[in-house]
Amino acid sequence: MTPVLHIERDDSIEAPDDESFERWVNATCRALNTDSTAQPELSIRISNTDEMSQLNLRFRHRSGPTNVLSFPAEIPDDIGCELLGDIVICSPLVWQEAQEQGKTPTCHWAHLTVHGVLHLLGYDHDSDDTAQDMEALETQILQQFGCPDPYISASEAQRVELS
Numbered sequence: 001m002t003p004v005l006h007i008e009r010d011d012s013i014e015a016p017d018d019e020s021f022e023r024w025v026n027a028t029c030r031a032l033n034t035d036s037t038a039q040p041e042l043s044i045r046i047s048n049t050d051e052m053s054q055l056n057l058r059f060r061h062r063s064g065p066t067n068v069l070s071f072p073a074e075i076p077d078d079i080g081c082e083l084l085g086d087i088v089i090c091s092p093l094v095w096q097e098a099q100e101q102g103k104t105p106t107c108h109w110a111h112l113t114v115h116g117v118l119h120l121l122g123y124d125h126d127s128d129d130t131a132q133d134m135e136a137l138e139t140q141i142l143q144q145f146g147c148p149d150p151y152i153s154a155s156e157a158q159r160v161e162l163s
Helices: 018-031 049-060 091-101 105-120 128-143 154-162
Strands: 004-008 041-047 068-072 083-090
Touching: 004 018, 018 041, 018 105, 018 128, 041 049, 041 105, 049 068, 049 083, 049 091, 068 105, 083 091, 083 105, 091 105, 105 128
Parallel strands: 004 041, 041 083
Antiparallel strands: 068 083
């Protein structure tokens, strides 16, 4: 599966290059061993805090920004469209969280991109079981890029490495 990826960004918002997003999206799709002839389509929008706060309030009824939102396409199967949906990532929040959590910004961007794509592909974390499945898959995909498990803190990761 090689997705068609559209990236929308304002040049004043700092974010990784398009090639990085393509690598992360492609790795996520490959990890699922889906139809290799499929060409699903998705969009990634890089937003600022104000835009993300508006989207979070409108679609999740929560105030303030969130780091990533996914909007799966709801297209009937009989139409035959391979549109997966849209992902919005809040750039200022990603940089802030990476610093606060002791993560490299690149790995945090990769994680949120992989997380968003998995949501478009039907994964969720609504229950403990589905959360464990999704988190394990995210960790497996991120390891391809040299990123540690995003669900353990930097101090925990250091302890694990020293053991």
